[in-house]
Amino acid sequence: MNSRGAGPAVLLVDDERDALDACSQALAAERYRVDTARDPRDALEKLERGSYDAAVVDLKMPGMSGLDVLRAMRRLDPDVAVVMVTGYATVETAVEAMKDGASDYLQKPFTPDELRLAVRRAIDRQELVRENQALRERLGAQREAPALIGESAPMREVRRLIARVAEGEATVLVTGETGTGKELAARAIHALSRRAAQPFIAVDCAAVPGELLESEFFGHEKGAFTGAIRRRKGSFELAHGGTLFLDEIGTMSVELQAKLLRVLQEREIQPVGSERKIAIDVRVIAATNRNLREAVRQGGFREDLYYRLNVIPLRLPPLRERPDDIPLLVDHFIAKHGPKLARRIESVDPAALAALAAAPWPGNVRELESAVERAMTLVDGPVLDAGAFGCLGEEPRGTVETSSAAPARDGGTPRDAAPLPPLADVERDYIMQVLHATRWNRREASRILGISTVTLWRKINGRAAEDSRE
Ligand SMILES: Nc1ncnc2c1ncn2[C@@H]1O[C@H](COP(=O)(O)OP(=O)(O)OP(=O)(O)O)[C@@H](O)[C@H]1O
Numbered sequence: 001m002n003s004r005g006a007g008p009a010v011l012l013v014d015d016e017r018d019a020l021d022a023c024s025q026a027l028a029a030e031r032y033r034v035d036t037a038r039d040p041r042d043a044l045e046k047l048e049r050g051s052y053d054a055a056v057v058d059l060k061m062p063g064m065s066g067l068d069v070l071r072a073m074r075r076l077d078p079d080v081a082v083v084m085v086t087g088y089a090t091v092e093t094a095v096e097a098m099k100d101g102a103s104d105y106l107q108k109p110f111t112p113d114e115l116r117l118a119v120r121r122a123i124d125r126q127e128l129v130r131e132n133q134a135l136r137e138r139l140g141a142q143r144e145a146p147a148l149i150g151e152s153a154p155m156r157e158v159r160r161l162i163a164r165v166a167e168g169e170a171t172v173l174v175t176g177e178t179g180t181g182k183e184l185a186a187r188a189i190h191a192l193s194r195r196a197a198q199p200f201i202a203v204d205c206a207a208v209p210g211e212l213l214e215s216e217f218f219g220h221e222k223g224a225f226t227g228a229i230r231r232r233k234g235s236f237e238l239a240h241g242g243t244l245f246l247d248e249i250g251t252m253s254v255e256l257q258a259k260l261l262r263v264l265q266e267r268e269i270q271p272v273g274s275e276r277k278i279a280i281d282v283r284v285i286a287a288t289n290r291n292l293r294e295a296v297r298q299g300g301f302r303e304d305l306y307y308r309l310n311v312i313p314l315r316l317p318p319l320r321e322r323p324d325d326i327p328l329l330v331d332h333f334i335a336k337h338g339p340k341l342a343r344r345i346e347s348v349d350p351a352a353l354a355a356l357a358a359a360p361w362p363g364n365v366r367e368l369e370s371a372v373e374r375a376m377t378l379v380d381g382p383v384l385d386a387g388a389f390g391c392l393g394e395e396p397r398g399t400v401e402t403s404s405a406a407p408a409r410d411g412g413t414p415r416d417a418a419p420l421p422p423l424a425d426v427e428r429d430y431i432m433q434v435l436h437a438t439r440w441n442r443r444e445a446s447r448i449l450g451i452s453t454v455t456l457w458r459k460i461n462g463r464a465a466e467d468s469r470e
């Protein structure tokens with residue numbers, strides 16, 4: 001950066017040095033951080049590397065037209081507000097520029113005040129666009145509280161507790177085996193709380209690589225580590241005003257546990273590589289399928305953090321403890337997946353239901369849901385019978401197999417219904433996991449994966465198999 005200030009960062013693009021100097025001075029006087037580029041290519045490189053709030057671009061430059069620069073900029077970073085600078089003769093083009101996403105245009109000659117006003121307005125407008133987008137996403141996401149199906153005594157108790165804790169602000173620790181509905185319960189608490197209109201942000205602590213989890217939680221400044229090409233908000237900041245769901249909390253490193261504890265106590269976060277502290281208002285709901293108390297006893301989980309999270313414990317019972325809920329759940333999943341699968345199922349054969357109720361369901365509700373979905377795709381008529389559920393009818397215990405259910409916990413013997421996947425699938429899954437964890441930041445993802453961005457691009461475009469032959 002040519003000049004440092006505390007305000008928004010602006011990139012000035014003009015091939016004339018005098019014009020750049022004059023504009024730089026005008027903006028630096030108002031504490032903008034100003035950076036300059038004298039040709040389009042340099043400008044795009046800087047935009048890719050830096051994080052700017054706005055760019056002021058001359059429409060007429062040698063090499064590449066201002067409009068092309070504008071379009072390239074919008075592609076690289078749609079969050080940057082672009083102000084186009086035009087001469088008298090190019091007002092027509094300026095109109096075109098507005099259509100292509102410029103926030104504003106300035107006609108030459110202009111005064112320093114006019115420049116400052118245009119930049120300020122462009123940044124404000126961009127901010128508004130962003131807020132609108134966020135609002136729309138939030139409204140779209142905000143549905144009614146998800147239904148936790150089940151009329152068994154333990155499920156009624158779970159619903160009663162959810163309704164009660166939703167009124168308050170206390171931290172909730174949701175426990176239960178895999179697939180018992182922990183995330184669903186957390187979403188229900190959020191949806192019933194006064195924070196319902198604010199974001200619900202879920203972080204799967206087990207899916208984010210350990211070294212990235214801190215930045216995932218607290219965000220980072222640009223340049224905080226290799227690959228941190230711009231400032232990024234962490235989940236705590238994104239969940240501000242709403243609910244933060246910390247899934248698989250038991251997998252977190254002891255070091256990060258200490259940081260999390262401090263944040264929960266002080267209610268402020270410090271992004272990685274930053275001096276600033278940011279006040280945060282979030283309700284935390286944590287979940288685990290491990291026995292955290294046991295982890296505390298063995299020294300893998302901090303006791304003080306355990307007590308801070310476990311203010312209100314919410315235990316979701318395994319499905320085998322409430323077989324009475326199975327018929328209701330089956331109906332619920334038939335209704336849920338019917339439209340998508342274009343299947344109209346009218347009834348479930350009683351023998352099949354009896355077999356479902358007797359099965360052990362190690363993957364709990366998630367496994368039952370997959371079994372129903374699979375049976376719906378396999379069945380021909382309107383009745384789900386034992387045949388549709390595979391060999392369930394003949395062998396009522398433990399034979400319901402689903403490919404997406406929880407991993408087998410019996411030592412991983414390969415079974416007929418779930419063949420071991422080929423390498424390409426595993427690779428693809430892992431790549432998707434890293435991409436997800438980096439919020440589709442391909443550069444960061446390729447750094448973690450140890451491959452070039454080009455190779456990564458080819459792999460996510462479905463050429464993994466080809467690639468591994470090289
Ligand atoms: N009581 C319920 N009523 C309706 N759907 C349910 C219920 N419990 C779970 N489900 C459904 O089962 C699936 C798994 O639930 P969820 O993801 O909440 O489980 P989980 O406990 O978080 O599992 P995991 O430990 O594997 O992450 C989801 O599709 C969810 O909607």
Ligand SMILES: [Mg+2]
Pocket residue numbers: 182183247
């Ligand atoms: Mg879950």
